[in-house]
Amino acid sequence: MGEQIGAATADLVADSLTHYLSQFRDLAGLDEATVRRAGSRFGEICRGFDAVAEQLLRGLAGGAGVAPELIFALNARTELLYGGRESERPEEGCTSLAVHGSHTTDGQLLVAQNWDWHPRQQGTSFLLATRDERGHAALTLTEPGMLAKSGISSTGLAVCANLLVSDRDRGTDGVPYHLLLRSVLHAPRISRALQGLLQARRISSGNLMLGAADEHGAEALNLELAPGYHAVQGPGADGLVVHANHFEPPTPFTDLRVDRAALTLLRPTRVRHRLAEALAARAVDAAAVAAALQDHFSFPDSVCRHVDPDVPEPEQTITCYALLLEPEAGRLSIATGPACENPFARWELASVFDEDAAPEVRS
Helix, strand or coil, rough: CHHHHHHHHHHHHHHHHHHHHHHHHHHCCCCCHHHHHHHHHHHHHHHHHHHHHHHHHHHHHHHHHHHHHHHHHCCCCHHCCCCCCCCCCCCCEEEEEECCCHECCCHHHHHHEEEEEEHHCCCCCCEEEECCCCCCCCEEEEECCCCCCCEEECCCEEEECCCEEEECCCCCEEECCHHHHHHHHHHCCHHHHHHHHHHHCCCCEEEEEEEEECCEEEEEEEEEEEEEEEEEECCCCEECCCEECCCCCCCCCCCCCCCCCCCCCCCHHHHHHHHHHHHHCCCCCCCHHHHHHHHCCCCCCCCCCCCCCCCCCCCCCEEEEEEEEEEEEEEEEEEEECCCCCCCEEEEECCCCCCCCCCECCC
């Protein structure tokens, strides 16, 4: 499977490596030799944490014709770029949310997010569908050479990602954040997913908006992670939980992102206000969530991020993609950003592997 992914995305992987090697050098002061050494170590760590992911990544490297240590470094790009250093960090942000089925029109859980990152990654990121010999399937947005970001699995799990940075982040000798995301999509049920996340030797901070569904119901929770720390937020009385790029205080460490991530303190409030009427009526649907993700308060640093003409190109951030995840239905909808300008294409996990599979596009 990994070899097929690598062969199909070899050009994209080469492009992504060029981009991130320059980011590692210019923003984190890491030359290629240092990146390769770190990648080798992350490969060893991955083998101990998630042997399936480790095999996938080695196969991907072979299929793409790339040294495995560089592929493992890509999957640790958050740790290599941030890693607790006080260097110039790129502006990366996201807004994620979940609405409990008690407050949706169809009674089903909705999980969603805007993924905000450098505009060039919009052109190389793609949806990755995998199905193993057990029949376990996953559909996830990812960057070339990587295995996961936000997505859903055939075991009823959904995950969305938000960057967090703390002064506890170390950058090496632990499980990278993007492998934690993939581990959720590999898990047979939410309890095992949480065990894997909380028992892992974590070296960086990150936020995971989680949804889970089985024949007995569906639930959502938000999990803030840092080395040696975790905090949980669930839907409130209004059925909503929403998160951006800062820890919810108090924390026993310093949040290194709260004063740098544009509008992070207000994005959750804006989403809550945009959804307030539908939440009160217990009538939240995909259209209401999409409208919240399209909010332009404090434009261009809004929930729906746009290019800021006053920011140099290497430091630009936009909403690359908006995603709506429905774990009970096994459905993922995605819109190319800015989220206000493009329709959502809806993919069904049950049919995404059919030869004639095509998304349903909705305005």
